Amino acid sequence: MSNGYFQITLPENEPVKGYLPGSPERAALKAELDRQLANPIEVPMIIGGKEIRSGNKAKMICPHDHQKVLGEYYIAGEAELLRAIEAAEAAKAEWENMSWEHRATIFLKAADLLTGKYRAKLAAACMLGQSKNPYQAEIDVICELADFLRFNPYYVQEIYKQQPNNSAGVWNRVEYRALDGFVAAITPFNFTSIGGNLPTAPAMVGNTVLWKPSSTAVLSNYYFMQILIEAGLPAGVINFVPCKGVDFGKVVVSHPKMAGFHFTGSTAVFNGIWNQVGANIDKYVTYPRLVGETGGKDFIFVHESADIEALTCAIVLGAFEYQGQKC
Incomplete structure (x- = not known):
């Protein structure tokens, strides 16, 4: 029986490739x-x-x-x-x-x-x-x-x-199981x-x-x-x-x-x-x-400090990119 303590470090997001010409x-x-x-x-x-x-x-x-x-x-x-x-x-x-x-x-x-x-x-x-x-x-x-x-x-x-707190003389433990x-x-x-x-x-x-x-x-x-x-x-x-x-x-x-x-x-x-x-x-x-x-599309609330050109682009993409079939 293994008694090692194993830990997964916080991952990083997978980098997005650009598929540029010649790549x-x-x-x-x-x-x-x-x-x-x-x-x-x-x-x-x-x-x-x-x-x-x-x-x-x-x-x-x-x-x-x-x-x-x-x-x-x-x-x-x-x-x-x-x-x-x-x-x-x-x-x-x-x-x-x-x-x-x-x-x-x-x-x-x-x-x-x-x-x-x-x-x-x-x-x-x-x-x-x-x-x-x-x-x-x-x-x-x-x-x-x-x-x-x-x-x-x-x-x-x-x-x-995530484990419960202990009390005097008691070690509380929780094991998780499947449905x-x-x-x-x-x-x-x-x-x-x-x-x-x-x-x-x-x-x-x-x-x-x-x-x-x-x-x-x-x-x-x-x-x-x-x-x-x-x-x-x-x-x-x-x-x-x-x-x-x-x-x-x-x-x-x-x-x-x-x-x-x-x-x-x-x-x-x-x-x-x-x-x-x-x-x-x-x-x-x-x-x-x-x-x-x-499904459903969201309301968009815009702050007065927003970059209007970037906002417009984001709204169009949000509504119509991939034929509008995105969350």
């Missing part, structure tokens, strides 16, 4: 864009660490050019979703009992793979599958996702360090970084997860799932199950062992999930924790 990152990205366009792929489900293919498939296309097909992905049905739940439950005990620093190393390794040898691959997939320009893809699927993978283990450490069941994660089309964060954040603290990626962001999400596996994520900890929302709701959200729901998407969908959980509340093993981020 090596620009050349690598252009080559990868050409490669992915010329080589459509087949994306399986990943359940219990195994690639699963069903009889139901859908195409992945470029939103900006519907004639360009990036490949096809397999769609999970009721049988595959139930299998994923079984895989999550089977992996739970060993994963939860793994030392937190060992879990953390997997995600820290994933960040290094993402920002290293797979940087061009993930950026190109985000550009082609979600219609982002090089700068938008860089700050999303590379820098922000890498920051999630590095800062979240640090924050896990800080949470675990009593699995976590369901539904992720959005507009940010691959959120796609990667919603399943990995609960996994870092010992939970096992069913991950339903957006049907219009499968490609980059799948490549990130491959990175997690290469980084050492054990089978069944995160199960990658592209599927129809109605099937996920019927099979997964209503399952007695769903202990957490992690979501970014529309307000209407989250309201529907909340209603569904309420209608099934007497069936659950525990009260599910619901975390949802939903």
Whole structure:
């Protein structure tokens, strides 16, 4: 048994590359864009660490050019979703009992793979599958996702360090454990970084997860799932199950062992999930924790000292950059 004391230092934000003319990152990205366009792929489900293919498939296309097909992905049905739940439950005990620093190393390794040898691959997939320009893809699927993978283990450490005060003759200690069941994660089309964060954040603290990626962001999400596996994520900890929302709701959200729901998407969908959980509340093993981020644009309050030209630029970008599909 290890008795070392391990500490993660406060990370630094991943530097943003500029993709300027003549730069090596620009050349690598252009080559990868050409490669992915010329080589459509087949994306399986990943359940219990195994690639699963069903009889139901859908195409992945470029939103900006519907004639360009990036490949096809397999769609999970009721049988595959139930299998994923079984895989999550089977992996739970060993994963939860793994030392937190060992879990953390997997995600820290994933960040290094993402920002290293797979940087061009993930950026190109985000550009082609979600219609982002090089700068938008860089700050999303590379820098922000890498920051999630590095800062979240640090924050896990800080949470675990929080302990109650002691009294005379008493040493009070708190141990943190995972939820009593699995976590369901539904992720959005507009940010691959959120796609990667919603399943990995609960996994870092010992939970096992069913991950339903957006049907219009499968490609980059799948490549990130491959990175997690290469980084050492054990089978069944995160199960990658592209599927129809109605099937996920019927099979997964209503399952007695769903202990957490992690979501970014529309307000209407989250309201529907909340209603569904309420209608099934007497069936659950525990009260599910619901975390949802939903859509909307903010008011802008401007101080009289503001730089009007910079403000105008920021307002236009906030409203219309990436077709207005940003938070």
